[in-house]
Amino acid sequence: MFVFVSGPVRGGKSAWAEGFAFSLARQGNTPLVYLATARVTDAEMKERVLRHQAAREGKGFATLERKTGVAGAIPLLPVRSTVLLECLGTLLANEMFEESGAKRGGCRIAEKIYEDLALLRERTSNLLVVSNDIFSDGSIYNEATENYRQALGALHVTLAREADLAVECAFIPLSYK
Numbered sequence: 077m078f079v080f081v082s083g084p085v086r087g088g089k090s091a092w093a094e095g096f097a098f099s100l101a102r103q104g105n106t107p108l109v110y111l112a113t114a115r116v117t118d119a120e121m122k123e124r125v126l127r128h129q130a131a132r133e134g135k136g137f138a139t140l141e142r143k144t145g146v147a148g149a150i151p152l153l154p155v156r157s158t159v160l161l162e163c164l165g166t167l168l169a170n171e172m173f174e175e176s177g178a179k180r181g182g183c184r185i186a187e188k189i190y191e192d193l194a195l196l197r198e199r200t201s202n203l204l205v206v207s208n209d210i211f212s213d214g215s216i217y218n219e220a221t222e223n224y225r226q227a228l229g230a231l232h233v234t235l236a237r238e239a240d241l242a243v244e245c246a247f248i249p250l251s252y253k
Contacts, residue, residue: 077204078197079204080235083210083245090128091163092245093206097160100202107204110137111196113167117211128162137200143170147192153226164189164235168228173220184226190234205235209244 077100083089094110101108110132129139137160137236142149146167153159161167171185197203211229216222236242 077202077240078238079202079241079243080239081101081204081206081245082209082232082236084209084247087209087247088245089206089208091131092243093160093204094132094135094137097137097158097204099138100204101158104156104201106159106201107138107157107203108136109157109159110154111149111159111161112139112141113146113161113163113170113181115166115170116142130189143167144174145150145192147195148190150195150199153196153199155199158202158204159196159200159205159207161196162206164205164231165228168231169224172224172227173182181222183230186227186231189231193235200218207232207235207236209246 077094079093081089081093097108098108100148112125112128114121114125115124132139138154140149140152144167146161168185168189171189172180172182174180193203195228207228209232210225217225
């Protein structure tokens with residue numbers, strides 16, 4: 077099964093995806109792998125990573141870290157595993173804005189990421205891809221950021237179209253008055 081999960085930052089995507097991945101792995105008796113794409117560059121990111129690790133604790137996830145080139149994780153994956161990749165937006169940023177500071181074209185990078193995800197889909201029983209929705213603020217950005225947004229948007233459209241299940245996790249507004 078291929079599942080695409082999107083939504084706003086801190087909108088419940090990770091918790092939902094982790095729970096669903098756990099259920100799929102248990103149903104299919106498959107190994108459970110968390111494919112982490114985050115680069116820890118500051119204290120805030122370190123805190124986020126630690127929070128995510130704590131949330132997965134005791135659920136049976138093996139963690140693989142791939143900042144770029146996620147197809148490179150394939151030889152390390154147990155055959156027919158359930159893989160949760162988090163986060164597509166982070167992966168794209170890592171690929172587009174290398175540590176060296178070089179900026180690369182978004183469309184070509186998005187195509188390469190799509191090809192890597194297709195290879196992961198072939199190798200796994202279940203692949204869940206989590207990504208942030210960054211398209212609702214209406215702001216105007218510089219060229220590099222806009223290229224990133226367009227590449228991520230193209231990936232979202234393609235993955236949502238091809239997914240067996242596409243899920244949007246968002247806050248539920250509550251009215252008290």
